[in-house]
Structure formats: structure tokens, C-alpha cells
Amino acid sequence: MASWLTWLLIVVGGVAGALQAPVNATLAQHIRPMPASLVSFTVGAAAMLVVTLLTLRGQSLSSLAGGLAAAPAWSLLGGLCGAVVVSAVIVGTGAVGANATLSLITAVQLVTALLIDAAGLGTAGPIPIRWPQVVGVLLMIGGMKLVLTR
Structure with missing residues (x-):
């Protein structure tokens, strides 16, 4: 946790x-x-x-450079x-407006994040899509639709 x-x-x-x-x-x-x-x-x-610089905690800049060199190019x-x-x-x-923009971006991010997690593209490994997640995302998207009603 x-x-x-x-x-x-x-x-x-x-x-x-x-x-x-x-x-x-x-x-x-x-x-x-x-x-x-x-x-x-x-x-x-x-x-x-x-x-x-304030949070290096004993890690040198050269070790950061080494880690950067070892990272896959796509991670940049x-x-x-x-x-x-x-x-x-x-x-x-x-x-x-901010509300419409952030609502649409958030909805797209939620759907994309479910797919990314399911494919195991994040560092947490594969996280299967289950029906509660789908219902939760749909409820959030429905809520965003309500918020955007003028």
C-alpha cells in the first residue's frame, strides 16, 4: 500500500x-x-x-547519468x-473552458490507463480489467457528462 x-x-x-x-x-x-x-x-x-538537487540523498549526478544511459530510449x-x-x-x-477540457482529458486518460494496465505496460505489471473497474470508469465518465451539462 x-x-x-x-x-x-x-x-x-x-x-x-x-x-x-x-x-x-x-x-x-x-x-x-x-x-x-x-x-x-x-x-x-x-x-x-x-x-x-535537494533530494539526491547521497546519489551522485554521475549515477543519475548512468541510470539515464541505461533507460530504454522510449522512456524519454x-x-x-x-x-x-x-x-x-x-x-x-x-x-x-477548463472543466470541459479537463473532463475530456480525464475520461480519455481513464480508458487509456485501463488498457495500459491490462497490457502490462506500466511498471506494476499486468493488471487485468475487471467489471468493477469498467463500471467505475463508466460512472466517472457519466459524472463528467453531467458536470458538462450547461
Whole structure:
């Protein structure tokens, strides 16, 4: 079972994800969507550099470089995925609002995550899809549909 700190980080990540939409969309009104994505990633990269340096805990930068060299090339695509998400949120929030954008992204993420887990593509190994998961995802998607009703 994950620690309470893990769950807290996930909750804070959810709040940050929701706040990110209007913050970045506001920036995009001033400098356009793609430059806003670049600025967002640059600020995020600087913050992660500070956090990384503060949390090395005796691990050297050379050992990080060694681990990076050993990682499969496709594992570097996470940054590209993040860039697509941030750009989609910026453009979507500006066009249809934060709620509609995040609801659709969340629905697609839930369905995709079920398929990823079932295929065993994550580090947790294969996690079979069971009917309660399908019902849960469908209920969440139905709830999102209700939230989006205007």
C-alpha cells in the first residue's frame, strides 16, 4: 500500500492540474499557446532541478547519468507526452473552458490507463480489467457528462 505522502502528492497533483489549466491559458492570451507551453515547461524544469538537487540523498549526478544511459530510449517520451498534455490543456481551456477540457482529458486518460494496465505496460505489471473497474470508469465518465451539462 502506498504511503500517505504518496496519496497526498496525488491529491495535490490533481489540484495543480486543475489550476494549471486557467493559469497557462491566461499566459497564452498574452504570448500565444505554444510559447506559453514552453514557458510552463521551462519554469517546471527549473523547479524540478531544485527539487532533484535537494533530494539526491547521497546519489551522485554521475549515477543519475548512468541510470539515464541505461533507460530504454522510449522512456524519454514522458516529456513529449507532458508537452502534448500541457499544450492540449492550454488550447482547450482557451476554447471550451477548463472543466470541459479537463473532463475530456480525464475520461480519455481513464480508458487509456485501463488498457495500459491490462497490457502490462506500466511498471506494476499486468493488471487485468475487471467489471468493477469498467463500471467505475463508466460512472466517472457519466459524472463528467453531467458536470458538462450547461
